[in-house]
Amino acid sequence: MAAAILTPLHDKLRPIAETMVPPIADLDDAAFLKVLALIDVRLAGEPPALGRQLRLFVKVLTFLPIFFALRTFGGLAPKRRLAFLEALQDCPIQKLRVGVWGLRTLIYLGYYTDPEVQAALGYRPRLDGWEGLAREKAQQAHEVHP
Amino acid sequence: MSRIDCDVAVIGSGAGGGTVVAALAELARAGKRVILFEKGTKLDRSRFNGREVDMAELLFEAGGSFPVVDHSVTLAFSEGVGGSTQVYTGTSLLPPKRVIERWNLPGVDHADLCERAEAFRVQNNAHLLPGPDINDNNRLFQKGCEALGWHAEQFPVNVKGCKGSSLCNLGCPNDAKMGTQQVQIPAARAAGVELVTRAKVRTVRAGDAGGILDVEVSAAPHPHGKIAQSEWEPGRYEVHAHTVVVAGGAVHSPALLLRSGFGLDLPVLGRYWTCQPAHILVGEHDKPLTNAIGHPKSFLYDQRVAEDRYFVEACMYFPFVTAKNLTGFGPEHHRLLKAYERLQMILVLACDDALPDQRVTIDAAGEPVVHYKLMPPTITALCKATRAAAQIFFAAGALAVHAPSARPTLLTRADKDHIDARISERHFLPGSVSVSAAHLMGGCRMGTTTATSVTTPHGQVHGQPWLYVADASLFPTAIEVNPYLTVMALADHVAQAVLARESH
Numbered sequence: 001m002a003a004a005i006l007t008p009l010h011d012k013l014r015p016i017a018e019t020m021v022p023p024i025a026d027l028d029d030a031a032f033l034k035v036l037a038l039i040d041v042r043l044a045g046e047p048p049a050l051g052r053q054l055r056l057f058v059k060v061l062t063f064l065p066i067f068f069a070l071r072t073f074g075g076l077a078p079k080r081r082l083a084f085l086e087a088l089q090d091c092p093i094q095k096l097r098v099g100v101w102g103l104r105t106l107i108y109l110g111y112y113t114d115p116e117v118q119a120a121l122g123y124r125p126r127l128d129g130w131e132g133l134a135r136e137k138a139q140q141a142h143e144v145h146p
Numbered sequence: 147m148s149r150i151d152c153d154v155a156v157i158g159s160g161a162g163g164g165t166v167v168a169a170l171a172e173l174a175r176a177g178k179r180v181i182l183f184e185k186g187t188k189l190d191r192s193r194f195n196g197r198e199v200d201m202a203e204l205l206f207e208a209g210g211s212f213p214v215v216d217h218s219v220t221l222a223f224s225e226g227v228g229g230s231t232q233v234y235t236g237t238s239l240l241p242p243k244r245v246i247e248r249w250n251l252p253g254v255d256h257a258d259l260c261e262r263a264e265a266f267r268v269q270n271n272a273h274l275l276p277g278p279d280i281n282d283n284n285r286l287f288q289k290g291c292e293a294l295g296w297h298a299e300q301f302p303v304n305v306k307g308c309k310g311s312s313l314c315n316l317g318c319p320n321d322a323k324m325g326t327q328q329v330q331i332p333a334a335r336a337a338g339v340e341l342v343t344r345a346k347v348r349t350v351r352a353g354d355a356g357g358i359l360d361v362e363v364s365a366a367p368h369p370h371g372k373i374a375q376s377e378w379e380p381g382r383y384e385v386h387a388h389t390v391v392v393a394g395g396a397v398h399s400p401a402l403l404l405r406s407g408f409g410l411d412l413p414v415l416g417r418y419w420t421c422q423p424a425h426i427l428v429g430e431h432d433k434p435l436t437n438a439i440g441h442p443k444s445f446l447y448d449q450r451v452a453e454d455r456y457f458v459e460a461c462m463y464f465p466f467v468t469a470k471n472l473t474g475f476g477p478e479h480h481r482l483l484k485a486y487e488r489l490q491m492i493l494v495l496a497c498d499d500a501l502p503d504q505r506v507t508i509d510a511a512g513e514p515v516v517h518y519k520l521m522p523p524t525i526t527a528l529c530k531a532t533r534a535a536a537q538i539f540f541a542a543g544a545l546a547v548h549a550p551s552a553r554p555t556l557l558t559r560a561d562k563d564h565i566d567a568r569i570s571e572r573h574f575l576p577g578s579v580s581v582s583a584a585h586l587m588g589g590c591r592m593g594t595t596t597a598t599s600v601t602t603p604h605g606q607v608h609g610q611p612w613l614y615v616a617d618a619s620l621f622p623t624a625i626e627v628n629p630y631l632t633v634m635a636l637a638d639h640v641a642q643a644v645l646a647r648e649s650h
Contacts, residue, residue: 020475038199042209082476089474089578090553097577098217105211105580108469112483113199118465122487123438125196125464127319129310130279133439 005043005051006106007036012062015074019081020104021111035110042109054106057099061085147382152179153648155359155387157347157402159184160229161633162617163393164326165266167334169641173648174338181385182334183345183361185394186226187373188327194317198466201316205233211582212397214518218576219423221516222584223395227343230395230584230630231325235314235443236304237459237628238272240264241635244452249622251592251603254639262635270304270324274444279310281440286431286490287460288445290542298445310440312462344376348512349406350390356612357390359383389612389644392590393637396421396619400506400589401514403600403607403615411609412600416507418500418591419516420624421583423524426463426471427492427532429539430546434487437462443493447534451497451626455523456531458538459628461493471580473550482548482556490544494531495585498524500623506589520576528581529571536565550579585629590619605640611647616640 006013010033017035018025024032043051062073065084069076076084089100111117118124126132154170156163159182167182174180193204202209204226211220224230240263246256266272291298308322321328335341348360365380392399400416409415442462451457463471468491469483482489498504499521507515520528529551539547540562547557551574561568593599596608605620607613616637618629625632 020479022477022480042199042203045208085475090575094216094218094575094577097575101578101580102217104475105470108466109199112466112469113197115197121465121483122434123465125311125313125316126439127194127196127309127311127313129308129312129320129439131309133436 003040003044005040006054006058007033007040009055009058010036012058012074015081016058016061016085016103017107019078019085020107024107024111035107038113039106039110042106054103057103147384150181150383150385152181152385152387154178154180154389154391154644155357155385156180156182156391156393157350157359158229158393158395158398158617159227159326159331159341160224160393160395160617161231161326161630162395162637163391164228164231164330165634165637166391166393166616166641166644167339168330169638170644171334171337171339173645174334178648180339181387182331182339182341183347183359184227184341184343185346187343188227188341189232189317189373191317191319191321194313194319196311196313196316196319198316198464205317212516214516216519216576218520219421219518219581219583221397221421221586222582223397223586227331227341228325228327231323232317232327233315234325234584234628234630235441236272236323236325237443238267238270238302238304238631239627241632242626245623245626249592251622252594253603254592259632259635259639262638263631266631266634267302267304270329271306272302272304274300274302275441279308279440280444281310281437282435283437283442283462283490284440284444284460286435286542287492287538290538290540291445291447293541294537296447297449298447300444301446303441303444305441308441312438312440312442314442315463340377342377343374345378347402350392350402350613351406352610352612353386356386356388359385359387359390361385389614389647391614391616391640391644393615393617395617396586396589397506397514397516399615399617399619401508401512403590404506404508405512408607408610412596412607414502414591414598415600416589417502417505418622419504419506419518419588420498420500420621421518421587422495422585422624423498423520423528423581423583424493424495425528425532425550425579425581426461426468427494427535427539427550428468428472428482428548429490429492429542429544430482430485431488431490431544435490437487437489437491447538448627450530450534454530455497455527456534457495457626458531458535459493459495461491463491471582472548473555473579478556490539490542492535492538494528494535496524496527496531497624497626500588500591520581522571525571525574529569529574533565533569536569550574585624587618587621587624587629590615591622592620593622604643605636606643614640614644
């Protein structure tokens with residue numbers, strides 16, 4: 001089992017993740033922890049310093065809005081959360097931009113690699129390619145006109 | 147530490163090392179001992195399930211996202227028998243004459259390289275896919291170019307028995323891609339070349355009659371599942387070889403030579419490193435198209451490469467990689483992914499300059515560190531390429547185009563006539579725009595002097611008659627096309643020099 005790197009910060013991460021990937025708001029706690037667990041598996045092979053930097057960055061994102069809006073990130077309205085993250089994404093400080101990019105990429109990894117999510121997007125790997133597609137079409141036609 | 151003696155040791159089994167051992171098969175047949183060392187393992191198609199996370203972790207270093215120091219680019223390169231030929235799309239393009247002539251290296255002749263490359267095209271079954279095998283995504287690329295009056299070139303791909311799974315970049319589940327693990331390495335092994343997997347070469351140094359390798363054979367469990375054990379017992383070996391050929395790729399070859407101490411005499415070792423950085427762009431159409439079925443890549447547009455330093459290709463990527471490569475997040479980002487079945491995709495690539503400060507170094511543990519920055523001319527080339535791709539998308543009928551270097555990033559058809567103004571270098575912020583690279587080159591560049599190069603034009607490391615390099619790290623500059631065929635041609639050229647040395 002991979003070391004818990006981001007999972008312990010699930011309460012702080014949840015509003016950030018929901019802002020970056022809106023359907024995460026529909027996940028229950030167990031499903032959201034599964035997303036974070038997958039990220040932790042990926043991070044397990046990385047240097048420990050990266051985990052520390054990520055945890056620090058999540059805390060920065062959580063508390064930085066206090067200086068601008070007197071609220072933590074989780075206390076902001078959804079539109080202001082998005083605007084805050086977009087401002088960081090385009091800010092002049094490359095390290096902050098990289099932080100936002102890295103965190104969103106990990107959240108995408110945890111969410112968009114789920115086979116059910118991929119199927120809902122219209123993607124699923126067909127190892128047999130064209131043959132598999134033809135078979136599916138034939139099956140669909142048969143279901144319409146048995 | 148056990149001692150092993152051999153005639154030739156080849157390190158790395160990708161396009162370079164795989165080609166070298168095939169060329170040295172005649173030595174093995176004549177009774178000489180040739181050993182091919184591979185850091186990764188040998189995977190068969192039963193492991194290739196087409197799932198992004200599983201395959202990225204199994205086939206790629208750092209899951210396909212090896213970061214450069216400033217995190218502005220991630221690098222995709224593979225380990226395992228076949229190296230990156232396990233995960234390329236098999237785009238079989240000849241080395242461009244303008245680039246080889248610019249290299250201006252005695253003994254490295256464009257016609258000769260093309261002759262060798264053509265032979266590998268035949269050996270690897272490279273051919274133009276017939277019309278029925280071309281999917282909508284590629285057709286739309288061709289249609290868009292034609293509508294603009296641009297020439298979309300169809301190029302050969304090296305597949306045999308391709309079922310069109312479109313999973314080339316995650317390892318072919320049908321063994322249809324003719325990489326070195328399918329063609330050259332089995333032929334070499336049949337001739338008697340030995341393959342040793344899970345064998346990391348820690349250092350290489352000069353011995354009395356050639357080179358001495360410090361090899362560590364691993365028995366550690368693989369973090370992503372059970373994989374085959376090495377052909378040798380786990381442990382440390384001292385391998386004495388009359389000739390050593392380094393072919394670990396443009397990241398690991400310079401790193402191996404640096405941690406072996408060759409940087410003291412070779413000031414440009416690791417330097418002049420290039421990677422042809424790339425973006426994935428998407429265009430949204432009004433109805434579903436075949437993009438995740440069929441071979442992903444058959445067409446390119448490269449008419450602007452000499453002047454504007456870019457080329458663009460049809461491509462297809464999987465949901466996570468697509469999500470990662472689209473700039474931004476939030477509702478608009480997710481809406482585009484929900485349109486996945488209606489997305490046309492184009493890969494834009496910039497030809498970056500070989501500069502001394504773009505380089506590979508090593509950390510305290512001897513592992514590679516890549517220092518690479520997106521320079522202004524590269525950003526300009528990527529923006530020009532993005533404008534060209536946007537034109538292709540709209541000419542092919544796309545309703546909207548995601549352009550990383552535009553704000554907002556989504557262009558609609560109303561923006562069609564204002565593409566040049568909407569896509570701008572000022573919106574291209576390294577660190578927030580996803581840039582990845584899989585064409586890694588340089589670091590052990592060929593040349594004629596130690597002040598400007600690491601090896602001779604025949605791949606022999608300056609001052610070390612027993613040590614050769616045979617991979618993309620030899621390239622003095624970016625090759626300006628998909629590189630694998632040039633790597634094979636050049637590795638074959640180096641192998642002739644090794645054969646000549648061994649025959650004396």
